[in-house]
Amino acid sequence: MSKILTIGEILVEIIATERGNGFRAPVSLIGPFPSGAPAIFIDQVGKLGQDCAIISRVGDDDFGHLNVDRLRADNVDVSGIDIVPQGTTGSAFVRYREDGSRAFVFNIRHSACGTIELTGNAARLAEECTHLHVMGTSLYAPSVVDSILAAIRIIKSKGGTVSFDPNLRPEILNAPGMREALKAVIAQTDLFLPSGAELYLFTEATDEKDAVKELLATGIKAVVVKQGSVGATYFDQTRTLTSPGFAVEEVDPTGAGDCFGAAFVxxxxxxxxxxxxxxxxxxxxxxxxxxxxxxxxxxxxxxLDAFLVSQKV
Amino acid sequence: MSKILTIGEILVEIIATERGNGFRAPVSLIGPFPSGAPAIFIDQVGKLGQDCAIISRVGDDDFGHLNVDRLRADNVDVSGIDIVPQGTTGSAFVRYREDGSRAFVFNIRHSACGTIELTGNAARLAEECTHLHVMGTSLYAPSVVDSILAAIRIIKSKGGTVSFDPNLRPEILNAPGMREALKAVIAQTDLFLPSGAELYLFTEATDEKDAVKELLATGIKAVVVKQGSVGATYFDQTRTLTSPGFAVEEVDPTGAGDCFGAAFVxxxxxxxxxxxxxxxxxxxxxxxxxxxxxxxxxxxxxxLDAFLVSQKV
Incomplete structure (x- = not known):
């Protein structure tokens, strides 16, 4: 029986209700929403009834408890979430600009989830789980990178597998140590889930076919290129399969790629x-x-089944 | 020519627009507002045209710049605010409960303003200023307490003065080292500005008269007891003066005590x-x-003059 693990940031998200540029004046907001890319991923995994767990840290505040309560309610094993008494829970303020891009103010590295360690319950979970999903966003602090690399070693040594979603934002790519950490993870990846141009992050190739070929030659078993509302394409050594997206009314795209990945994995x-x-x-x-x-x-x-029926699939 | 200094937290404040208990579900919010008790105090001092400065730290994010821009616009010397490149700006989420009390979620100790030091421009300002105002809320981290005590020594050695507003909330009083720090500050205080029951924090007395007598006997020159909308009472060795408050429509009491203190000082x-x-x-x-x-x-x-005229004073 498989059990999926992820390691990384748990956040609250605060969303500006009006579009515009940044947070230099008071605006109308809504929140806190439970968030963090690995948390969204694992919540969706739990909702699908799959055995799963997350290793993270939150503060002993309403924001931390909001997240732990939500994950527990959605069948995620929360025993690897440390509640740090004097810590603060991570946060992300998000505002959509007129062009659809997003402005963020983050508190991650200095929040409780900036000090994740693979000890105690976290170490036990790494022994117990058979698959690790890594989010690129989670490579934000040395202790978290170390925990992820240690968990990869443990899970792989038992014949387990690793999936990897680079999930990069420009703010994150230039964080200290980020590029080295990304390379260490891709070298251990079985299932790679890039969005669009992330396909080219670790290759010399300039077209999709060559990039995929290069990635599969390194030992990656399958590549799934996510293209948002357009759909996604699957590649392995023998097959290329494209599946179109569904036309729906978009209210808030945040988390959609994480949910896609959770269902695919x-x-x-x-x-x-x-x-x-x-x-x-x-x-x-x-x-x-x-x-x-x-x-x-x-x-x-x-x-999902009801949705597929409604879409006449 | 006097110059007033304060040292401590600069925050953004995010306010829930609906009353209720805490932040365990998404609610409607408004913010970020520039905030932090010493920042509110010194902003009001600057607005009155008094030479003044603050020593603090913020992150290099919209929340930090929002605060620095506001303080600079209101004539506060901001040369002692360090903008910490990888830091985050402090924050406070505030929600009023039905009974008028407030629920908070704070990020202060692990934000940029948790690492204030009396070096560089901060040390220069401590030499340059003639009065230090201390907020009890600012005694939240060892480095800030050390900076405040060092600034007190510098300013007092030049014949300067110290005012002290305990400004305590229950969340803060039990922080590690807080009680010791409060005692160290009161021992150097010239002008003491407690709110209500804070008058009894440092005395054995159980009535106002005895508590004031005890405080003045320790060398404090004057005590001003703040009673919110009811007004305030001034005490020194020879006088007791009571001044009633003004009847106004209350929209948001946060910051009123800080503004009161700023004008009095x-x-x-x-x-x-x-x-x-x-x-x-x-x-x-x-x-x-x-x-x-x-x-x-x-x-x-x-x-203020126009307000006093409107109140027929």
């Missing part, structure tokens, strides 16, 4: 054909964008 | 009679509560 680990994994992953991403809040659009299997 | 340092200092301080506190946002209700001298 869950189906893939459970032996589904790539066609089926892609179909459910696209459905999961589509449902995610229809709700405001990063984790609010996560789906159960029943909700 | 400014008038007191400039040789005003205590009657006049109390009158302007009460006017300043009254105007502060009529605006949403901790620093938004700060007043210029002209605005």
């Amino acid at each position: 869950t189906f893939w680990l459970n032996g589904a054909e790539p066609e089926q994994a892609l179909l459910y992953a696209n459905a999961c991403g589509a449902r995610a964008v229809t709700k405001a809040g990063p984790m609010e659009g996560a789906s159960t299997r029943a909700e | 400014t008038f007191w340092l400039n040789g005003a009679e205590p009657e006049q200092a109390l009158l302007y301080a009460n006017a300043c506190g009254a105007r502060a509560v009529t605006k949403a946002g901790p620093m938004e209700g700060a007043s210029t001298r002209a605005e």
Whole structure:
């Protein structure tokens, strides 16, 4: 029986309700929403009924408890979340600009989740789980990078697998040590889930076909290129499969890629054909964008099945 | 020519627009507002045209720049604010409960202002200023306490003075080292500005008269007991003066005590009679509560004069 682990940031997200540029004057906001890319991912995995856990840290404040309560309610094993008495829970303020891009103010590195260590319950979970999902956003602090690399070693030594979503934002790519950490993770990756141009992060190639070939030659078993509402393409040594996205009314795209990845990894680990994994992953991403809040659009299997029926699939 | 210095937290404040208990579900919010008790105090001092400065740290993010821009615009010397490249600016989420009390989620100790040091421009300002105002809320981290105690020694050695507003909230009183730091500051205080029951923090007495007598016997020159909308009472070795508050429509009481203190200290340092200092301080506190946002209700001298005319004083 597989159990999926992730390690990284748990945050609250505060969303500006009006579009505009940044946070240099008071604006109308809504929050706190439970958030953090690995937290959104693992919440969606738990909602699908898959055994799963997260290793992270939060403060002993309303923001921390909001997150732990949500993850527990959605069937995520929260025993690896340390509640740090004098710590603060991470946060992200998000404002959409007129052009659809996003302005952020982050508090991650100096929050409780900046000091994750693979000790205690966290170490036990690394022994217990059979698959690790790594988010590029989680490579923000040396202790977290060390914990992720140690968990990869433990899980791989037992024959387990690793999936990797670079999930990069420009603010993050230039953080100290980030590029080295990304390279260490890709070298151990079985299932690679880049969005668009992230496909070229670790290759010399300039077109999709060559980039995929290069990646698969390094030992990666499968590559899934996410293209948002357009859909996604799956590649392995023998197959290339494209699955179109679904047309839905977009309310808030944040978290959609994390939900897509959660569904794909869950189906893939459970032996589904790539066609089926892609179909459910696209459905999961589509449902995610229809709700405001990063984790609010996560789906159960029943909700995905109903959605697919409604889309006449 | 006097110059007033303060040392401590600069924050953004995010305010829930609906009353209720805490932040365990998404609510409607407004912010960021520039905030932090010493920042509100010194902003009001600057608005009154008094030479003044603050020593603090913020992150290199919109929240930090929002604060620095506001303080600079209101004539505060901001050369002692370090902008920490990888730091985050402190924050406070505030929600009013149905009974009027407040629920907070703070990020102070692990934010940029948790690492204030009396070096560089900060050390220069401590040499240059003639008065230090200490907020009890600013005794939240060892480095800040050390900086405040060092600044007290420098300013006192040149014949300068110290004012002290305990400004305590239950969340803060039990922070590690807080009680010891409070005692070290009160021992060097010239002008003490407690709110209500804070008068009894450092005394054995159980009634106001005895508590004031005890405090004045330790070398404190004057005590001003703040009672919010009811007004305030001034005590020194020879006088007791009570000044009633002003009836105004309260929108947001946060910051009113800080503005009151700023006006009192400014008038007191400039040789005003205590009657006049109390009158302007009460006017300043009254105007502060009529605006949403901790620093938004700060007043210029002209605005206070116009307010006093409108109140037929």
